[in-house]
Amino acid sequence: MTNFQRLCVIALCSTSLGVGVFRFSYTALMPLTIDQHWWDLHFATSLASSNLIGYLIGAIIAIFAIKEHMIRPVLILSALFGSISLIACGIIALPEFWYLSWRIISGLVGGLLMVLGPSFALKQVLPEQKNLLGLIAFSGIGFGVLLTTTLLPQVGHFSVAVAWYALGGLSIVLTLILAYMLKTLPQTHASDQPNLQVNPAALTDQQRLLALLVIAAYFMSAIAYIPHSLYWVDFLVHRLELPQSFANLQWMVYGSGSLIGALTAFFSVKRWGGMGALWRLYLIYSLAIFIPAYFSNPYLLTLSSFFSGVMNPATVSLSSILLADIVTAQRHRQAWGAAVMAFAIAQLIGGLGMGYLLVHHVEYQQLFAMGGSAMAIGVGLSLWMVYAKKQPQKASSMAL
Template structure:
């Protein structure tokens, strides 16, 4: 196999890792909830707490991913993450106590956080700079593929039986893991420090991250709040509050998923021409406008435009931020910087989710939720604007 073939195999494997870690482990869960409630496995409230368990695990995964991969090697960390998610689907395919489900949803979230940090960083830092925009687009398009699959296939699987749906997702993850297993060979020390360096043995203490990186990390956290209104409330807002019906809302969610597939490629195309920094700023600005516009969306064209743009920016901003960080720090530090960014994102999104749910509960209407999300994106844009713009490679 040539170097180019090995590189493309790794890029595709990175996309699969993100597909499994987020597209299925996170976005594959909501369509399973109605089936579990109808089968009397859990109440709707309990199922919601199980969803939160995945977010909590994802946060811990993002926090520990860099050090964990430094100890066991990037390849082992990625493979273990893939296997744990597959197993988590399989062992939850029958009615069991809440604690059992909570533990495994937490584990799948932790594995997803590890995959997001380690797999994405490994691919980007082992790809030549000129090819990183396309590589990042392919990797992060896995999120959109997972959303589209979860929105259209998982509900059909649940009509057979809820147990069948869980098993099917587990088997799919196992097949994807097996198909990409060999692509991670020879990357145990890629995109990060050796195990000794990770633990501090025989090496000096790591330098603090540059101010520009810290600003990007903070801005990324603020931007993550802007994801919450659509990922939690968009369908219900359109169907009930705007009175457009579930059919209309379901179409909009599919448009959202299509945007999530196209977003990384559109962002990569812009980054290849304008550079990572300019592409990131442009992406945040577009998403802020779309989230704010969503608060008054009551027509097909406006709702569809907002669905597509926000959907595109869900993985698009991830790709832009990761790519820009690859310019701000040496390659061997990218995994640490990206780990902090992912942690900031996960923490702010979790806090923002609960806060925006509380706002909705207080005011009883969705538009303020979208406005707050849009304002948070604007604040994230301002913080990112302050970040130092390096000389960019195109």
């Protein structure tokens, strides 16, 4: 196996665990925890929000506290503690603080994996390999979602505890693969890294503006995807009163879409360029989120599941690649870390806000309308990006 292949697997496992398993698996579990009387809607929503708090903390730690030589052990420990957190949540009838703490830990390690994994890999590949790496790395989100959506319907009917344990077992397998790939990957020195610039040139004002617009649009996408990522299954089962089997199928459709999301971004970039692709993908994302706000037809709901699934990893992958193009791979961890932190802040604000509204009897359909509107703002920001790119560049001594 080549080093490039190892780096692809490392990034793939990092995103699969960080978001696909530690984050998204709870969406499919949430209605089961309510139906099997593990906890009520209020506490189930609180657990979702606690994971978002942890994700923000993890992103901040990844940016400001993790040195280059610490990345390998941090990735392994993050995957391990995330796996333990899933198993810990399967122990029934413990104080609420126990579950809240472990969901925070799950979010924290997810943030670490999401920032450090792709950046670690991207920094060690040739410039011409970064788009392919991004394709594979962020396919991990869909890979993780698809694994959990395939697994949970099979085991969830036994009990919620069995579902948590199954997720923990799956995570341990991915953790072992990640650890093996990191162990067999040769240690690299700074001078050996192909993307290294000893003194990278200062960013221009245009580069700074473009990077900020990418991050701002990514911020809006974090708010937009909350209704699907947190409440989709619960909405279908408890609001539209559709069968659990149909809801599970929809989550599998979402996962199937997620699996090809990064591939969609890859070919969209080839067709329209990075910035041209971004606003088009955000526009489709916005329409997909709006669908359940106004329609309950099963076929339209399936379209919403699929395209929301596709666009989540597609826009994540594309945002990461765009930042690498704008600020260079050497600055990528800082810029991508800032994007993930902005995403986490938006998730936290949006998650707490929507959770509060839901508990206070706001309809799910209104939440989807809010999400679609937030994504529409993201479309506007990405169009501004296209306009800003066409303006003459001015040098600046300011660093990102």
